[in-house]
Amino acid sequence: MLEQRIQQNFIDSADLKYQAAQTLSKPIAQAVQAVLACVTSGGKVLACGNGGSAADAQHFSAEFVGRFERERPELAAIALTVDSSILTAIANDYDFERIFAKQVRALGQAGDVLLAITTSGNSANVLAAVEAAHEREMTVVALTGRGGGRMASVLRETDVHICVPHERTARIQEVHILAIHCICDGVDAQLLGDQESPT
Numbered sequence: 001m002l003e004q005r006i007q008q009n010f011i012d013s014a015d016l017k018y019q020a021a022q023t024l025s026k027p028i029a030q031a032v033q034a035v036l037a038c039v040t041s042g043g044k045v046l047a048c049g050n051g052g053s054a055a056d057a058q059h060f061s062a063e064f065v066g067r068f069e070r071e072r073p074e075l076a077a078i079a080l081t082v083d084s085s086i087l088t089a090i091a092n093d094y095d096f097e098r099i100f101a102k103q104v105r106a107l108g109q110a111g112d113v114l115l116a117i118t119t120s121g122n123s124a125n126v127l128a129a130v131e132a133a134h135e136r137e138m139t140v141v142a143l144t145g146r147g148g149g150r151m152a153s154v155l156r157e158t159d160v161h162i163c164v165p166h167e168r169t170a171r172i173q174e175v176h177i178l179a180i181h182c183i184c185d186g187v188d189a190q191l192l193g194d195q196e197s198p199t
């Protein structure tokens with residue numbers, strides 16, 4: 001019974017990935033171009049999200065600053081989820097909704113990219129970060145699900161929306177991390193050529 005349940009999770013995740021390959025390859029390619037244009041002109045990526053999506057923001061930043069699969073020059077990315085002093089001060093003195101937005105206003109510059117990750121599209125602190133990014137003339141790459149929620153209506157034409165066509169948070173997150181790896185792989189391919197990676 002339990003094993004059947006586990007197998008069903010694998011099947012559902014694989015099915016969603018097959019289905020999403022069709023619909024998401026275009027916005028993911030747009031995200032690669034947006035991020036590439038940003039980092040090759042001296043910009044940086046700021047990444048944010050809650051819970052599992054906070055982990056995704058950190059995962060992305062590690063692969064940009066450290067490396068993905070191949071050696072290449074370091075790329076600038078900062079996860080806005082990691083400084084406990086900043087996070088607790090803002091949440092304590094203002095409110096939790098502003099934990100990312102104030103960091104975006106402090107660090108963001110025109111031409112930077114905000115990677116905004118929310119499975120529901122409705123997390124208030126992520127939406128506030130998008131608003132702050134627009135104030136700073138940054139481009140937003142949004143990773144969402146469930147139809148995009150409120151995120152769909154706050155994004156601009158020049159932003160990129162990668163919306164996973166599913167309702168369950170776990171399944172959406174599994175495609176988010178695949179999309180993040182596609183962005184890293186696409187950026188490396190553009191920078192280094194598209195030969196196969198050694199690892």
Ligand SMILES: O=C(CO)[C@@H](O)[C@H](O)[C@H](O)[C@H](O)COP(=O)(O)O
Pocket residue numbers: 050051052053117118119120121122123126169170173
């Ligand atoms: O990882 C999971 C569930 O799989 C949770 O930690 C999840 O990320 C949290 O409940 C988040 O607060 C959900 O926020 P969001 O994706 O709707 O923005």
Ligand SMILES: [Zn+2]
Pocket residue numbers: 052170173
């Ligand atoms: Zn999770």
